[in-house]
Amino acid sequence: MDKDKLKRCLQYLDSWIDFNYRDSRLPGLVVAIQQDDELLFNNAYGYADAINKVSLEPNHVFRIASHSKTFTATAIFQLYEAGKLRLDDRISSHLEWFKSAQDSEVENITVRHFLNHTSGLIRDGVDSSYWQLDRDFPSQSELKEFVKNSRLHILKANEHFKYSNFAYSYLGQVIEAVSGISYEEFVLNNIIKKLGLTDTYPELSDEAERKLAKGHTPILFNSERKLVSHVHTRGMTAATGFCSTASDLCKYFSAHCLGNESLINDMSKREMQHGYWSSERNEESYGLGMAVYHHTRNTLYGHGGGFPGFITNTRFDPKHKLIVSVMTNAWDGPASLIAKRIINIIDYFNTNEGKAKGGDKYEGRFFTPWDLMDIINVNGKLISSGPRYWGDFEDGNSEELEVVDENTLRTEKKNSYGSPGEEIIYTFDSDGKAKSVVATGTEMLLEDDYLKKIRNS
Secondary structure, eight states: OOHHHHHHHHHHHHHHHHHHHHHSOOSEEEEEEEETTEEEEEEEEEEEETTTTEEOOTTOBEEOGGGHHHHHHHHHHHHHHTTSOOTTOBGGGTOTTOOOSSOGGGGGOBHHHHHTTOSOBOSSOSOOGGGGTSSOOOOHHHHHHHHHHSOOBSSOTTSSOOOOHHHHHHHHHHHHHHHSSOHHHHHIIIIIHHHTOTTOBSSOOHHHHHHBOOEEOOOOTTOOOOEEOOOOOGGGHHHHOOEEOHHHHHHHHHTTSTTOOSSSOHHHHHHHHSOOEEOSSTTEEEOSSOEEEEOSSOEEEEEEEEETTEEEEEEEETTTTEEEEEEEOSTTOOHHHHHHHHHHHHHHHHHOOOOOTTGGGGOEEEEOSSOEEEEEEETTEEEEEOOTTTOOSOTTOEEEEEEEETTEEEEEEOOTTSOTTOEEEEEEOTTSOEEEEEETTEEEEEHHHHHHHHHHO
16 A cells, blocks of 8 residues: 555544544544554554543553464464374364264364364353353363263354354364463464564463453443453463454564465465355455455455453455554444444545645534534545444445535535535635535534534533
8 A cells, every 4th residue: 555645544544533432432442553564553542441541552452352263273374384283184183082972073073174163063162151251261171071071063064154162272272282382382482472472462361461451341221331350261262362452463463464474374374364164244254263354345354352341353454464453442342343444444545546636625524413524635535424433435425525616615426315516615714724614505513613512502
């Protein structure tokens, strides 16, 4: 992406994120954006602890949950490249106890089945109340006993994409059996320390807990948020135990971009990133430890994570080396939506330009009780867009504008429910800055003036 276009885009994104954060009831939000190994954006909004009003900083650590699966898959590929296992090895060839008295097919499950969630294995066991923190997460010994005495298969292998946290928990034990060291030691030595990830931890530790933002319960039926306890994921570390920052995740996923062989080679990366199975979400499929996100004009990869009190999502373009990581510290944080919309906005800035001269003078965010409108200069192309609810420029949410004269714009392109052909008339202050507009016959004010007006009405 052109650096100048990206710089201009990031200026708009900061305003867009800040507004939507303030318009939401999220406790806190961190967004990091990196391109070509350069961290260009790393901003925090709101609170690490909304109850006690502790400000959130970019270096606060978050529980990143299922991002952990990408680390586990990377470790598997490192062992594969070292010739220590094959992707089509049976799990039972590395874990001799991986056999079920109730299900003879269990011992035929392969490493690949687990990596791409096609083993048909149960997702979280028969008592998954640990996700509500009503009990401890299962230990490794509990997971081992579960194999012996329970029905693991819900579907037949290779029948359907079926997400399983237990599958990745068992992969963690495979890594231990093959490498001869603990899972945490393996990923620390071969991934975390190798990349210099100073704020990434494979599991909750005393150091991680000191840096952790607080997790918060969701808002249901207009309830108030409460803080969520930090817990150890025990035998499920390889599936959901990791803690990290948005900036560390940018550095980590940069190592999964093509040409960077710090962790694994490009052939392995392509294998991980190949979307073998589609989910019912048309925009997503799944590879070997990597989610595949099909955006409007490009395909990105990465993973999301949901943990008690935290929702996170990271997406990256391995060819153009663009990474976007979004962290929220609430059980209902829309991290995936935010990451998707950020990438759509970046893509729009990268692929659009126009000929409007002096377009910056028209920029602003204008309010009425009915609506609000951003007017944005996208590389000389003037558009209006509705930013609320994390609105991007896609799906008819933007209008293209043309300059009529110094004080007037006209809506040029829009669907029929918009205002094609109508004018936007400006009032500027003595410094030549936009003060208000009249659009579709209604005066729209800048934020400060609008808030004064409604407070005094």
